[in-house]
Amino acid sequence: xxxxxxxxxxxxxxxxxxxxxxxxxxxxxxxxxxxxxxxxxxxxxxxxxxxxxxxxxxxxxxxxxxxxxxxxxxxxxxxxxxxxxxxxxxxxxxxxxxxxxxxxxxxxxxxxxxxxxxxxxxxxxxxxxxxxxxxxxxxxxxxxxxxxxxxxxxxxxxxxxxxxxxxxxxxxxxxxxxxxxxxxxxxxxxxxxxxxxxxxxxxxxxxxxxxxxxxxxxxxxxxxxxxxxxxxxxxxxxxxxxxxxxxxxxxxxxxxxxxxxxxxxxxxxxxxxxxxxxxxxxxxxx
Ligand SMILES: O=P(O)(O)O[C@@H]1[C@@H](OP(=O)(O)O)[C@H](OP(=O)(O)O)[C@H](O)[C@H](OP(=O)(O)O)[C@H]1OP(=O)(O)O
Ligand SMILES: Nc1ncnc2c1ncn2[C@@H]1O[C@H](COP(=O)(O)OP(=O)(O)OP(=O)(O)O)[C@@H](O)[C@H]1O
Numbered sequence: 001x002x003x004x005x006x007x008x009x010x011x012x013x014x015x016x017x018x019x020x021x022x023x024x025x026x027x028x029x030x031x032x033x034x035x036x037x038x039x040x041x042x043x044x045x046x047x048x049x050x051x052x053x054x055x056x057x058x059x060x061x062x063x064x065x066x067x068x069x070x071x072x073x074x075x076x077x078x079x080x081x082x083x084x085x086x087x088x089x090x091x092x093x094x095x096x097x098x099x100x101x102x103x104x105x106x107x108x109x110x111x112x113x114x115x116x117x118x119x120x121x122x123x124x125x126x127x128x129x130x131x132x133x134x135x136x137x138x139x140x141x142x143x144x145x146x147x148x149x150x151x152x153x154x155x156x157x158x159x160x161x162x163x164x165x166x167x168x169x170x171x172x173x174x175x176x177x178x179x180x181x182x183x184x185x186x187x188x189x190x191x192x193x194x195x196x197x198x199x200x201x202x203x204x205x206x207x208x209x210x211x212x213x214x215x216x217x218x219x220x221x222x223x224x225x226x227x228x229x230x231x232x233x234x235x236x237x238x239x240x241x242x243x244x245x246x247x248x249x250x251x252x253x254x255x256x257x258x259x260x261x262x263x264x265x266x267x268x269x270x271x272x273x274x275x276x277x278x279x280x281x282x283x284x285x286x
Contacts, residue, residue: 001016001017001018001019003015003016003017003073003074003076003077004016004017004077005077006023006100006104007023007102009258010029011027011028011029011260012025012026012027012028012029012260013025013026013028013077013078013081014026015074015077016100017069017073017074021099021100021103022097022098022099022100023097023098023099023100024067024069024074024095024096024097024098025064025095025096025097025098026041026074026078026093026095027040027041027044027094027095028078028081028082029263030082031081031082031083032082032083033082034071034082034090034093035090037082037093037094038090038092038093038094040261040263041066041094041095041096042066042094043261044260044261045064045066045096047261048061048064048259048260048261051229052229052232052259055207055208055211055212055233056204056208056256057204060201060204060254060255060256061255061256061259062098062099062101062239062255062256062257063098063099064096064097064098065096065097065098066094066095066096066097067094067095067096067097068092068093068094068095069092069093069095070091070092070093071090071091071092071093072091074093078093098257099255101129101239101241101253101255101257102120102129102131102239106122106127107120107121107122107127107129108120108121108122108123109121109122109123109125111128111178111179111182111183112175112176112178112179114155114157115133115150115155115157116132116133116134116135116150116157116161117130117131117132117133117174118130118131118132119131119175119179119183121182121183125182125183125184125187126184126243126244127241127242127243127244128183128184128187128241128242128243129239129240129241129242130191130239130240130241130242131237131238131239131240132161132237132238132240133235133236133237133238134161134162134202134205134236134238135149135161135162135234135235136162136209136234137161137162137165137202137205137206137209138162138206138209138210138213139162140213141277142285143277143283143284143285144160144162144163144284144285144286145277146160146161146162147160147284147286148277148280148282148283148284149273149277151280151282151284152276152277152280158173159173159174160284160286161202162286163286164195164202165202165203165206166286168192168195168196171191171192171195175188175191184244186244187242187244190242190246190249190252191240191242191252193249194240194249194252197249201238201240201254201256205233205236205238205256208233209230209233209234212226212229212230212233213230216230224264224267227267227270228261228262228263228264231262231266231270232259232260232261232262233259235258235262236256236257236258236259237256237257237258238254238255238256238257239253239254239255239257240252240253240254241253241254
């Protein structure tokens with residue numbers, strides 16, 4: 001099978017290399033060295049097992065298996081992102097094998113899309129996939145970190161997932177009226193019930209963020225490690241899949257992805273962002 005690039009972020013590419021229904025998520029963080037990418041992937045896997053999984057109910061973090069693949073298999077795509085890969089003396093790529101949560105052959109219709117929310121549907125809208133990036137649900141500032149950050153980045157996003165956590169009517173702003181015209185009413189009913197429930201994914205992420213924040217306050221000596229973990233929890237993506245056979249909210253397929261270890265070299269970026277946010281004149285409170 002021809003290797004296909006099915007997703008790309010700042011630090012990873014997602015490849016389809018077989019018909020198994022799985023994807024291979026390869027690190028491209030270190031564009032000059034496959035070895036460094038492999039070392040990071042190994043460390044990242046250990047971090048996810050030791051630090052992330054214990055913070056969440058079983059099954060909520062997307063299942064990821066650490067696997068090795070021969071570099072030849074993916075070289076054609078991979079070499080566009082990681083230079084000199086052949087010269088690094090490495091013949092294997094370490095990556096995560098994970099289920100494909102957004103089969104683009106199925107979810108062909110993009111119904112709504114902005115930086116924090118994507119809603120896609122299959123041909124007849126009997127399956128709907130919602131992809132969200134909720135960001136900072138527990139924030140230490142008096143102002144809302146998400147809203148002010150979106151303002152300073154020039155994004156016109158008029159809702160906030162930290163608001164949805166407190167008030168389920170925020171969903172009226174998140175799911176647009178055009179979307180409501182297209183998707184089945186059963187989907188709207190179920191997703192509304194889901195976000196009204198105390199067990200929704202936002203509550204779980206909030207609890208994880210709060211747990212780590214409190215631990216940091218109690219023993220600041222863990223400083224950088226806990227900050228890295230906290231920043232990971234503030235940058236996750238969630239997939240929520242509905243189909244028209246589902247009767248109760250527990251049947252929704254919910255997965256959290258992108259729970260990668262943040263590296264200490266991001267510290268200056270975080271400090272700089274914090275300064276920009278603190279001095280940003282237009283604050284939002286809720
Ligand atoms: O700090 P922020 O809020 O700007 O978050 C960055 C994200 O910005 P956004 O959420 O889109 O506004 C940013 O997202 P985008 O690239 O803008 O889609 C990344 O997720 C970045 O993480 P990393 O450097 O790829 O590990 C994120 O950096 P981290 O702060 O999570 O390290
Ligand atoms: N399991 C999955 N199945 C299908 N698509 C996925 C899956 N995981 C992620 N994606 C898609 O691939 C894109 C990039 O993947 P990912 O978020 O892992 O990259 P990243 O480099 O970590 O991103 P970022 O730039 O946020 O750091 C995501 O935005 C998402 O749309």
